[in-house]
Amino acid sequence: xxxxxxxxxxxxxxxxxxxLSPGYGDRTIEVGAVLISDNRIVDRYQSLMNPEIRVSGFxxxxxxxxxAMLASAPPIIVVMNQLRAFIGNHHLVAxxxxxxxxFLDAEFRRIDHTRTNEFACSMLAARRLYPEAPNHRLDTxxxxxxxxxxxxxxxxxxxxxxxxxxxxQMIVDLETGYGIRPVTFRLxxxxxxxxxxxxxxxxxxxxxxxx
DNA sequence: TGCCAGGCCCTCTTTAGGGCCTT
Numbered sequence: 001x002x003x004x005x006x007x008x009x010x011x012x013x014x015x016x017x018x019x020l021s022p023g024y025g026d027r028t029i030e031v032g033a034v035l036i037s038d039n040r041i042v043d044r045y046q047s048l049m050n051p052e053i054r055v056s057g058f059x060x061x062x063x064x065x066x067x068a069m070l071a072s073a074p075p076i077i078v079v080m081n082q083l084r085a086f087i088g089n090h091h092l093v094a095x096x097x098x099x100x101x102x103f104l105d106a107e108f109r110r111i112d113h114t115r116t117n118e119f120a121c122s123m124l125a126a127r128r129l130y131p132e133a134p135n136h137r138l139d140t141x142x143x144x145x146x147x148x149x150x151x152x153x154x155x156x157x158x159x160x161x162x163x164x165x166x167x168x169q170m171i172v173d174l175e176t177g178y179g180i181r182p183v184t185f186r187l188x189x190x191x192x193x194x195x196x197x198x199x200x201x202x203x204x205x206x207x208x209x210x211x
Numbered sequence: 212t213g214c215c216a217g218g219c220c221c222t223c224t225t226t227a228g229g230g231c232c233t234t
Contacts, residue, residue, distance in 0.1 A: 017234050021216040026234080056212075062234065098218055099233035123232065124219075137232070154234080196220080 008171055009037045010091040010120070010185050014160040015103045016063045018055050022106035027051035028076060029065055031083055032156030034164045035090065039171070041164055045086040046157040048073035063154045080111050087117060091185045095138045095163045097121035120185060122163050122170070124192035128199045129170055138162055145169050179207045 013033045019026035029051050035043035048065065050073045060066050094100035097119040108115055127136050133144045138159060142149050147165040152158035171183040180187065180203065187206055194202045 015234080019215070020234055023217090024215045026215085029234095058213085059234065094233090096218090096231095096233040099216095102217080103234090121219095127219090127231095135231075 007038050008167075008183060008185060008188075009035075010093050010167070011035055011087050011117075012093045012122075012160050012164040012167060013087075013100055013104070014094060014156045014163060015100050016059075016065060016154065016156050017103055018051055018053065018059055020099075022103050025053075026103075027053065028103050028107055029055060029059075029070055029073075030063070030156040031079060032158070032160035033083065033086055034157075034160050035086075036093075036164050036167060039168060041161065043086075044157065044161075045083065047079045047082065049076045049079040050074065051076060065155075076107060077111055080107050080113075084108070084111070084113055090117060091189075092117045092119045093122055093163065093167055093185075093188070094119065095121070095159070095166070096123045118185075118189065120189040121192045122167055122188075125170060125188050126166065128191055128194060128196060129173060131196070138166070141166055174203070178203045 011033050013031065015028045016030040017026050017028050028049060030048045031046065033045045034041045048070060050070050054067055055065070055070065101119050105115055123136050126133070126141055130141065130144070134140055139153055142162045142165070145166065147162065147169055149162055150158060170188065174180045174183045191202065
């Protein structure tokens with residue numbers, strides 16, 4: 001679906017995992033994904049999944065996801081096939097996208113699927129758009145921008161929804177603060193890669209191109 | 212049980228080091 005004013009379309013995704021590195025054997029234990037379209041969340045997907053390895057006490061405390069909960073969860077391969085169907089051909093957004101893309105790609109490889117969807121990183125974009133924020137952790141940015149939150153942290157769907165609200169806020173701020181219309185997925189993706197000292201020039205030129 | 216990474220980005224930089232982010 002093309003991006004038209006008020007119709008930024010992307011899937012915002014978040015994983016809870018057993019650790020930081022799929023290359024060292026870490027696996028996904030929960031995924032949350034929300035579809036943003038027409039400046040709002042229009043669809044959601046969430047599932048726990050059984051990694052078939054025990055998660056550490058740290059992860060149990062960090063996420064609230066216990067080994068007992070995962071024992072009765074569906075296998076990762078089942079969830080990945082459902083996730084693949086939910087994602088479809090949509091663009092993807094994640095907070096620190098390098099992390100989630102590595103896990104997504106690693107789990108997709110196990111179902112013989114290669115991701116072709118492009119990622120944009122809300123953390124890198126927020127660093128450029130909100131350089132004055134105390135830091136650029138997801139929960140800090142949600143509080144800083146006074147975004148909608150149910151108070152749940154480090155659960156996949158809650159984090160995906162917070163990231164989606166952050167993304168929608170960045171779109172509003174780019175529209176109202178810089179006069180950029182429409183704010184496309186491509187613009188957010190490019191903003192995240194612009195050298196910080198050139199952000200102002202990039203946004204000024206983006207505003208001119210939209211006129 | 213505790214450990215493991217990788218990319219970005221700044222600076223006391225570029226023949227490097229360390230903090231920030233994600234779980």
